[in-house]
Amino acid sequence: MRKSLLIAFTPFLFSSCGDETYTCKCTDKGDNNRAISDYEIKADDKSQAEFECKQKNLTFSGNPEYKNVQCEVE
Numbered sequence: 001m002r003k004s005l006l007i008a009f010t011p012f013l014f015s016s017c018g019d020e021t022y023t024c025k026c027t028d029k030g031d032n033n034r035a036i037s038d039y040e041i042k043a044d045d046k047s048q049a050e051f052e053c054k055q056k057n058l059t060f061s062g063n064p065e066y067k068n069v070q071c072e073v074e
Contacts, residue, residue, distance in 0.1 A: 030068030
């Protein structure tokens with residue numbers, strides 16, 4: 001049983017090691033596009049990096065000070 005679970009989950013373990021590095025830039029759109037932060041995301045493709053970048057956007061959305069922050073992959 002343990003061996004079959006290991007075989008089944010092996011592709012998922014290695015899928016997080018992306019070949020590409022993408023930059024997620026977070027800017028305040030309400031304050032003359034002021035740069036807030038940059039993140040480097042390692043992902044297999046751009047769509048995965050965009051998803052992870054949108055997750056960064058959610059961390060800012062709970063704070064009223066950063067309500068206009070938008071994070072995008074470049």
